[in-house]
Amino acid sequence: MAIYTHKALYDFAHAIFIKIGCSETDATIASDTLLSADLRGVDSHGVARLSGYVRLWDKGRINATPNIRIVHESPSTAVVDGDAGLGLVVAPFAMQVAIEKAKNAGTGWVAVKNSNHYGIAGYHAMKALSHDMIGMSMTNASPLVAPTFSKERLLGTNPIAVAIPANEEPPYVGDFATTTAANGKLEILQRKDEPAPEGWIQDEEGNVTTNAYGVKQGGALRPLGGDRSNGSHKGYILGSMVDIFSAVLSGANYGPWAPPFVSFMDPVSDPVGEGLGHFFGAMRVDAFRPADDFKIHMDKWIRRFRNSEPVHKEEPVLIPGDPERAMEKEREANGIPILDAVENDLKELGDRFGVSLKG
Amino acid sequence: MAIYTHKALYDFAHAIFIKIGCSETDATIASDTLLSADLRGVDSHGVARLSGYVRLWDKGRINATPNIRIVHESPSTAVVDGDAGLGLVVAPFAMQVAIEKAKNAGTGWVAVKNSNHYGIAGYHAMKALSHDMIGMSMTNASPLVAPTFSKERLLGTNPIAVAIPANEEPPYVGDFATTTAANGKLEILQRKDEPAPEGWIQDEEGNVTTNAYGVKQGGALRPLGGDRSNGSHKGYILGSMVDIFSAVLSGANYGPWAPPFVSFMDPVSDPVGEGLGHFFGAMRVDAFRPADDFKIHMDKWIRRFRNSEPVHKEEPVLIPGDPERAMEKEREANGIPILDAVENDLKELGDRFGVSLKG
Numbered sequence: 001m002a003i004y005t006h007k008a009l010y011d012f013a014h015a016i017f018i019k020i021g022c023s024e025t026d027a028t029i030a031s032d033t034l035l036s037a038d039l040r041g042v043d044s045h046g047v048a049r050l051s052g053y054v055r056l057w058d059k060g061r062i063n064a065t066p067n068i069r070i071v072h073e074s075p076s077t078a079v080v081d082g083d084a085g086l087g088l089v090v091a092p093f094a095m096q097v098a099i100e101k102a103k104n105a106g107t108g109w110v111a112v113k114n115s116n117h118y119g120i121a122g123y124h125a126m127k128a129l130s131h132d133m134i135g136m137s138m139t140n141a142s143p144l145v146a147p148t149f150s151k152e153r154l155l156g157t158n159p160i161a162v163a164i165p166a167n168e169e170p171p172y173v174g175d176f177a178t179t180t181a182a183n184g185k186l187e188i189l190q191r192k193d194e195p196a197p198e199g200w201i202q203d204e205e206g207n208v209t210t211n212a213y214g215v216k217q218g219g220a221l222r223p224l225g226g227d228r229s230n231g232s233h234k235g236y237i238l239g240s241m242v243d244i245f246s247a248v249l250s251g252a253n254y255g256p257w258a259p260p261f262v263s264f265m266d267p268v269s270d271p272v273g274e275g276l277g278h279f280f281g282a283m284r285v286d287a288f289r290p291a292d293d294f295k296i297h298m299d300k301w302i303r304r305f306r307n308s309e310p311v312h313k314e315e316p317v318l319i320p321g322d323p324e325r326a327m328e329k330e331r332e333a334n335g336i337p338i339l340d341a342v343e344n345d346l347k348e349l350g351d352r353f354g355v356s357l358k359g
Numbered sequence: 360m361a362i363y364t365h366k367a368l369y370d371f372a373h374a375i376f377i378k379i380g381c382s383e384t385d386a387t388i389a390s391d392t393l394l395s396a397d398l399r400g401v402d403s404h405g406v407a408r409l410s411g412y413v414r415l416w417d418k419g420r421i422n423a424t425p426n427i428r429i430v431h432e433s434p435s436t437a438v439v440d441g442d443a444g445l446g447l448v449v450a451p452f453a454m455q456v457a458i459e460k461a462k463n464a465g466t467g468w469v470a471v472k473n474s475n476h477y478g479i480a481g482y483h484a485m486k487a488l489s490h491d492m493i494g495m496s497m498t499n500a501s502p503l504v505a506p507t508f509s510k511e512r513l514l515g516t517n518p519i520a521v522a523i524p525a526n527e528e529p530p531y532v533g534d535f536a537t538t539t540a541a542n543g544k545l546e547i548l549q550r551k552d553e554p555a556p557e558g559w560i561q562d563e564e565g566n567v568t569t570n571a572y573g574v575k576q577g578g579a580l581r582p583l584g585g586d587r588s589n590g591s592h593k594g595y596i597l598g599s600m601v602d603i604f605s606a607v608l609s610g611a612n613y614g615p616w617a618p619p620f621v622s623f624m625d626p627v628s629d630p631v632g633e634g635l636g637h638f639f640g641a642m643r644v645d646a647f648r649p650a651d652d653f654k655i656h657m658d659k660w661i662r663r664f665r666n667s668e669p670v671h672k673e674e675p676v677l678i679p680g681d682p683e684r685a686m687e688k689e690r691e692a693n694g695i696p697i698l699d700a701v702e703n704d705l706k707e708l709g710d711r712f713g714v715s716l717k718g
Contacts, residue, residue: 074465074646076435105464106433111647134608150676152667162600172603174596180589197588206670224583224590229556230539231583237533237679238597240664241521244531248656249493249647255663272659287433288470288608297607300631304614305599308511311565317509320596 002343003335008358009047010035012346016050019353020057021064022086030088036123038336041327044184045120048342051349053086053117055263062086062116068093076105079250080112084275087118087139091278095124095137098282102133106287111250114274117141117261121161122175122324128163128282129171132291135163136281140246140253142260145179146220147236148228151206153220154256157182158242163321165285167295169302173321178239179221186212186221199226245279252277361702362694363718368406369394371705371716375409378712379416380423381445389447395482397695400686403543404479407701410708412445412476414622421445421475427452435464438609439471443634446477446498450637454483454496457641461492465646470609473633476500476620480520481534481683487522487641488530491650494522495640499605499612501619504538505579506595507587510565512579513615516541517601522680524644526654528661532680537598538580545571545580558585604638611636 010031017027038046056062066085070078078097082090094110101108118124121137128135141156157177164172177183181200189196195210203209204218208227215221223235247254252273259267259276285294308317338346343357350357369390376386397405415421425444429437437456441449453469460467477483480496487494500515516536523531536542540559548555554569562568563577567586574580582594606613611632618626618635644653667676697705702716709716 072646072648074643075463077465077642077646079647104434106436107466107468109466109642147664147667147676149669149671149674150664150667151670154664154667162596164603172599174600176590176593176596178593180584199589202670224593225539226585226589230558230585230589231535233677233679234535234537234583237521237535240531240679241533244523244657244660248653248660249644251648251652254656254660272656283436283468283608284433285608287431287436287468288438289431289610293610294607297613297631298603301603301607301613305506305509305513308506308509308513310508311510311561312508315508317506318592320592320599 001337001339002359003337004357004359005335006035006039006332009038009336012350012355012357013047013050015355016054016349016353019355020054022089023065026086026089029092030086033088033092033119033123037120039328039331040120040122040324041331042120042184044182044187047338047346049117051345052261052263054349056116059263061259061263061267066090070097076101076107076109078108078110080110082112082115082275084114084116087116087276087278090115091118091124091137091280092127094278095127095135095280095282098280099128099131099133102282102284102287107281107283110280111245112278112280113247113250113252115252115276115278117276118278120175121159122163122173124280125161125163125175126171126173129165131282132165132285132295134165134283134285137161137278138242138246139278140243140258140276142262143256143258144183144215144221145223145239146202146206147240148223148232152256155239155243156258157221158239160238160242164298165295166298166302167292169299170325171321172298172302172319173324175324178224178235178242180224180226180235181221183215183221186215199230242279247273247277249279250277360696360698361718362696363716364694365394365398365691367717368397368695371709371714372406372409374714375413375708375712378714379413381448382424385445385448388451389445392447392451392478392482396479398687398690399479399481399683400690401479401543403541403546406697406705408476410704411620411622413708415475418622420618420622420626425449429456435460435466435468437467437469439469441471441474441634443473443475446475446635446637449474450477450483450496450639451486453637454486454494454639454641457639458487458490458492461641461643461646466640466642469639470604471637471639472606472609472611474611474635474637476635477637479534480518481522481532483639484520484522484534485530485532488524490641491524491644491654493524493642493644496520496637497601497605498637499602499617499635501621502615502617503542503574503580504582504598505561505565506599507582507591511615514582514598514602515617516580517598519597519601523657524654525657525661526651528658529684530680531657531661531678532683534683537583537594537601539583539585539594540580542574542580545574558589601638606632606636608638609636
């Protein structure tokens with residue numbers, strides 16, 4: 001494991017995006033989006049994915065010079081066609097459209113088609129905060145999740161993020177996959193050779209398994225809840241709602257038709273739409289009540305929850321966003337740890353494009 | 360257990376609402392809303408609650424002749440003051456405002472303060488369907504749920520409902536409490552003297568318990584996920600998002616300040632807002648893509664999921680809304696079973712107001 005500064009990784013990613021043909025502006029936006037994952041501790045969605053994006057570009061599935069544009073709109077809505085661009089660039093464009101709509105109409109809601117993996121959901125939702133808006137962000141993803149009672153993988157880990165501004169307190173930022181556990185957590189167990197808790201995974205036959213390789217071996221992740229008696233039908237509703245908002249509303253590929261992120265798997269031959277889909281929302285707080293009123297009550301909400309009596313003294317009650325914010329502070333100060341496998345992958349990528357990764 | 364027709368129960372509820380002073384229109388709206396729960400099989404939210412509403416009216420906490428009105432608005436948003444009216448009447452008013460906003464702005468989002476228990480979330484969301492809109496509905500509720508790591512009850516079961524129109528297929532209607540299990544399910548276990556699955560409940564000390572009376576004995580329901588390793592922090596995000604949208608945006612009481620439904624518990628002496636809060640949304644499908652396009656793709660989505668290979672042949676994969684729709688059909692044809700305890704409660708109520716419950 002090596003430690004890199006945010007700037008070193010950012011500069012590297014930026015140089016790679018320029019090498020594949022992105023404009024200066026797009027390379028900046030893409031690097032910002034990508035690196036936000038490393039800073040916030042979502043290592044599976046940061047520079048570890050850079051070579052994956054490049055492999056999709058190699059296959060012609062990512063367009064480095066997209067014409068991202070609004071193709072349908074109403075006062076409070078729009079549909080954005082990402083033109084097969086990097087989701088890392090398409091998503092910030094679409095979130096900005098949502099924010100502009102909200103300025104005029106009170107709220108803005110943007111569905112996106114023809115996009116790709118967009119990094120971490122929370123980054124996009126948080127763009128609303130500085131405008132005193134509530135931000136929302138969701139995306140569909142490669143099918144890895146079996147609905148309750150299903151043997152087949154029909155949904156992605158389909159995350160939902162919501163960011164809510166406060167006054168003196170830091171903002172509330174919820175960002176979660178609609179499965180019991182995200183795929184990144186399985187990778188951690190696999191590296192440690194540990195079993196998965198019951199409820200995370202089912203095997204090829206649909207039976208619950210603690211085999212951390214269960215998904216790779218033809219099984220599936222389970223929706224949040226884990227099984228019927230613990231509410232997996234609710235996780236299935238959440239994941240499918242994200243799928244429908246992101247892809248059926250926009251005209252992207254939904255459910256099992258969603259394109260795989262990994263370049264060695266081809267997209268389906270009978271698409272039902274274009275690319276991957278996202279959905280963004282922005283709500284002006286003062287479209288409901290004066291912004292200061294709202295933010296002062298958010299402070300009160302946050303303080304009451306944070307100060308509630310914990311079950312164990314050493315585990316205080318957290319506000320959504322607390323762990324990621326602590327991680328961001330720590331990594332800004334002390335650098336970002338990069339696993340050997342990821343470092344080697346980045347160095348190979350650097351060799352190919354003549355870009356050096358500085359320590 | 361006795362069986363009553365929908366009409367018999369509807370007429371009874373209607374007569375009671377008239378007796379407490381509701382207008383003819385409001386009594387009709389309230390009875391429609393209330394009975395939709397019995398029809399759809401959510402017995403805990405139907406006529407079984409009628410005497411509870413009346414007890415709140417007895418205490419002056421429900422206003423039978425409210426001046427329900429918009430107190431703040433933007434092109435796509437509004438805040439509605441329910442004037443302490445029955446949630447069963449306030450919510451349909453607010454949902455209609457959301458629909459009207461959506462007609463002009465593409466979407467409509469309405470936060471409600473100063474309301475009470477509003478029946479089942481799904482009923483309100485479904486109002487959008489006939490307009491070719493997606494409907495959403497959520498509400499906060501009496502605090503019974505402990506956030507992850509908390510010993511204290513700070514949230515209600517805070518349900519979320521989403522209703523999405525299709526073409527030839529029946530609509531997609533998701534409606535779920537953001538806890539592992541709804542409170543009604545505990546009552547069923549208590550009647551059968553059965554233990555609760557692990558993950559539903561924690562005891563007074565915050566430890567997981569299978570005691571179905573755990574909540575009544577000072578414990579709490581757990582957020583969807585059940586514990587940290589199975590994602591209870593995600594259920595906590597969902598429940599708290601509902602609380603903030605419903606109550607902090609609107610100016611209602613949030614978190615542990617939410618007023619209790621049961622009349623024998625007084626509201627807190629230091630309210631942070633007015634009454635209970637709800638949040639509704641309506642999105643015109645054609646604000647995103649032509650409605651027929653959308654609905655034809657929803658048919659395709661629904662058929663693909665419904666026909667996916669099940670783990671067990673006898674348990675086919677369901678579409679959200681399937682079980683409730685089947686129940687509605689069955690109860691419309693064969694009547695609604697009413698438990699003896701509920702029947703006695705209704706008869707007492709009838710005796711008090713001189714209204715007879717016809718079989």
